[in-house]
Amino acid sequence: MNELHHLAGAYAVDALEGDERREFEAHYQSCEICMSEVAEFRETAAHLGDAIATAVPPGLKDLIMAEVAETRQDPVPVLDSRRTVPASAVADRAVPENPAGGDVIDFTKRRPFRDQSRVLALVGAVLVLAGLSLAIVRLGPGGSSVEPLLAAPDLATAQLEGSGVGAIRVIWSADRDEALVIADDLPTLASGQTYELWFLLPDDGGVSPAGLFNTDDGSVFKLIELEDIQNVGWGVTVEPSGGSQSPTGPVIFSGSA
Amino acid sequence: MSAVKSRSILRSVPSHQRAPTESEILSDLMVQAGRGNEAAFAALYDLLAPLVYGIVLKVVRDPSISAEVAQEIFLELWKTATRYSADRGAVKSFVATISHRRAVDRVRSEQARRDREEREHRLAVPPADSLAELVADSFQMSRIEKALEKLTPGQREALELAYYGGHTYREVAALLGEPEGTIKTRIRDGLIKVRDDLGVAK
Numbered sequence: 001m002n003e004l005h006h007l008a009g010a011y012a013v014d015a016l017e018g019d020e021r022r023e024f025e026a027h028y029q030s031c032e033i034c035m036s037e038v039a040e041f042r043e044t045a046a047h048l049g050d051a052i053a054t055a056v057p058p059g060l061k062d063l064i065m066a067e068v069a070e071t072r073q074d075p076v077p078v079l080d081s082r083r084t085v086p087a088s089a090v091a092d093r094a095v096p097e098n099p100a101g102g103d104v105i106d107f108t109k110r111r112p113f114r115d116q117s118r119v120l121a122l123v124g125a126v127l128v129l130a131g132l133s134l135a136i137v138r139l140g141p142g143g144s145s146v147e148p149l150l151a152a153p154d155l156a157t158a159q160l161e162g163s164g165v166g167a168i169r170v171i172w173s174a175d176r177d178e179a180l181v182i183a184d185d186l187p188t189l190a191s192g193q194t195y196e197l198w199f200l201l202p203d204d205g206g207v208s209p210a211g212l213f214n215t216d217d218g219s220v221f222k223l224i225e226l227e228d229i230q231n232v233g234w235g236v237t238v239e240p241s242g243g244s245q246s247p248t249g250p251v252i253f254s255g256s257a
Numbered sequence: 258m259s260a261v262k263s264r265s266i267l268r269s270v271p272s273h274q275r276a277p278t279e280s281e282i283l284s285d286l287m288v289q290a291g292r293g294n295e296a297a298f299a300a301l302y303d304l305l306a307p308l309v310y311g312i313v314l315k316v317v318r319d320p321s322i323s324a325e326v327a328q329e330i331f332l333e334l335w336k337t338a339t340r341y342s343a344d345r346g347a348v349k350s351f352v353a354t355i356s357h358r359r360a361v362d363r364v365r366s367e368q369a370r371r372d373r374e375e376r377e378h379r380l381a382v383p384p385a386d387s388l389a390e391l392v393a394d395s396f397q398m399s400r401i402e403k404a405l406e407k408l409t410p411g412q413r414e415a416l417e418l419a420y421y422g423g424h425t426y427r428e429v430a431a432l433l434g435e436p437e438g439t440i441k442t443r444i445r446d447g448l449i450k451v452r453d454d455l456g457v458a459k
Contacts, residue, residue, distance in 0.1 A: 009445025014361040015419040015426040039350075041445075044452040046308075046353035048420050051401040054311035057324050061302055064331045068295060071332060076291075076339045146277040150285040155296035157303045167307075171300050180282070182304065221277050 008034050012041030146223055149178045158234055162253035166218065168236060170197070170255075174229040181213050183220035189238060196239040197224065198247060199231035200254070207235060212243045232256055279304075283348035291338040298335055306331075308349070309356045316360035316423035326363055330356055361423045404454040412447035415440050 004027045010016050011024050028034035149155070152173035160168040166186035172179035181197060189195065194214050198207040210231075211224035233256035237249040283304060289297030309330055314323040334352065341348075405413050418429045426444055430437040 006441055006445060009448045010419065010426040010441055012448065013416070013420045013444065014358050015424065015429070015444060017365065017425050040452050040457050041448045042354045043350040043457045044448050044455065045357065045420055046350040047401055047451070047455055047457070048416075049308055049312040049353040049357065050349075052311040052315050052421070053307035054314055056306040056310045056327070057320065060310075060324050060327065061299070061306070064302060064328055065295065065299055067328070067332055068298060068335050071335060073291070073293060073339045074336050146282055147285045147288075150282065150297055150300065151289050151294065153294070153296060155294075155300055157300045159303060169303055171303075180277070182279070182282070219279070221279055221282065223277060 004028070005031070005034055008037040009041055012038050013045050146178075146180055149173055149176055149180060149223065152176050152178075156257045158255045158257050160234055160236060160253035160255035162236070164252055168220075168253045170234050172229060177226045177229050179210065179224045179226060179229070181211070181220055181222045181224060183213075183215065183218075185218045186215050186220060188215060188218065192241050193238055194241050194243060195220075196237050196243045196247070198235040198237065198251075199229070200233035200235055200256070202230060202232045207247060209243060209245060210234070212239075280347075280349065287338055287341045287348050290335065291341050298338070301334075302331060305349070305352050308353060312353060312356040313360040313363075315421050316357065317363055322363065323360075326359055327356075330359055357420070357423075364423050400455070401451075404451045407454060408447050408450055409443075411435075411439075412443045412450070415443035416447035416451075419444050 004024055007016060007020065007024045008028065011021065011028070016024060024034075028038060149171070152175055154173050154175045155171060156173070157169060157171045160170065162168070164187065166183060168181065168183040168186070170179055170181055179197075186195070194212045196212050197210040199210045200207055208231075210226060211222075213220050213222045213224075233254060235247070235251040236253040237244075237247040237251055239248055283301065286297045286301040286304070290301055306327065310323060310327045313326045313330070314320060317323045317326060330352075333355075405416075408416065414433065415426075415429055418424050418432060419426060422429075424432065426440045427437055429444075430440040433440070
């Protein structure tokens with residue numbers, strides 16, 4: 001373990017700069033210990049980041065999505081189809097055409113705002129440096145149970161607002177009649193209670209039960225299959241275990257697309 | 258448009274179907290975004306924007322500059338999503354890494370550095386808020402908080418100044434009046450302890 005090895009921590013939280021950063025980058029990509037340590041430290045740092053997640057200014061999403069609609073994506077990297085490479089081998093290899101060449105970027109220099117090649121180099125370098133084993137070809141099917149939902153062209157999302165602790169999002173597709181409930185930091189309920197999701201029906205049609213979810217640790221990822229989604233919004237109440245046909249408690253979260 | 262439904266419109270969900278994990282969802286959405294699916298990218302935004310914006314705002318501090326930086330990060334995520342593939346699971350860590358680096362990149366421009374140093378000389382106190390001063394009372398928070406509480410005060414201070422303050426370890430050393438080698442070690446030891454406490458996969 002040489003002197004450079006001790007820089008993995010500082011490097012992972014972007015506390016190195018200049019020559020020292022370059023030196024470490026040159027070193028760690030050929031040092032298995034440093035490589036995995038940096039990856040683990042970055043994941044650790046991501047948890048520190050998670051703890052300071054902050055509500056985003058309204059309007060930012062519209063700005064970004066408007067820009068996205070007008071922005072062509074980078075070329076898809078392709079492998080020579082005559083060569084068959086096992087997926088695992090591909091996954092273990094760094095991106096060969098990485099514009100940074102796995103190389104070093106001096107992040108201390110001011111970067112022109114929209115200098116795409118530099119930005120690309122940055123992203124490429126981070127991809128490689130993060131040790132993410134980025135595969136360069138699509139490895140075929142094998143998505144999660146929610147992949148069909150997430151691929152739906154009519155995918156919609158709603159952030160449900162509540163007065164209490166926690167955040168609930170619903171991602172759904174009316175075409176597929178599926179909804180995914182995602183929540184963070186939700187209070188754990190007393191035994192005998194459950195969270196219940198409701199549709200707010202169009203034309204003041206009242207509410208209709210849409211499914212139950214619960215949490216031991218504050219987070220929820222639950223896929224709910226429904227019949228005929230045609231709601232205009234979502235609400236959440238706390239109900240006795242087993243759920244209710246109509247809400248018995250106050251709506252603690254609600255929102256629409 | 259049908260009338261009000263009195264019956265439950267729940268379909269039964271097969272019980273063998275396990276709940277998707279966050280990293281699977283993010284990974285699926287990235288794959289979709291790589292295929293040009295804007296709806297999936299919008300969902301990805303919803304899931305990741307508080308993380309991205311939170312990190313950037315913490316380091317950059319100016320809300321409008323932070324929004325600008327977050328916008329750049331997402332646009333690059335959109336462009337480079339074509340490179341992402343079915344190697345699953347690292348989206349969040351990757352996005353957090355990019356966000357922090359971009360934020361730090363932004364504040365370390367020459368001018369920003371001069372301003373900051375001036376300010377720090379004036380104040381002569383570490384500028385990073387302690388995590389404990391931010392809202393507590395949520396699961397994620399208390400889990401991190403608990404992990405940070407197990408650090409020595411010196412480790413915690415060094416790690417928070419580096420990550421939340423966006424300082425280099427040399428700057429942290431100068432701020433605290435400690436040798437650089439000590440700070441370097443504290444940052445690494447602090448990360449190791451938090452890593453082990455959170456059970457970050459090896």
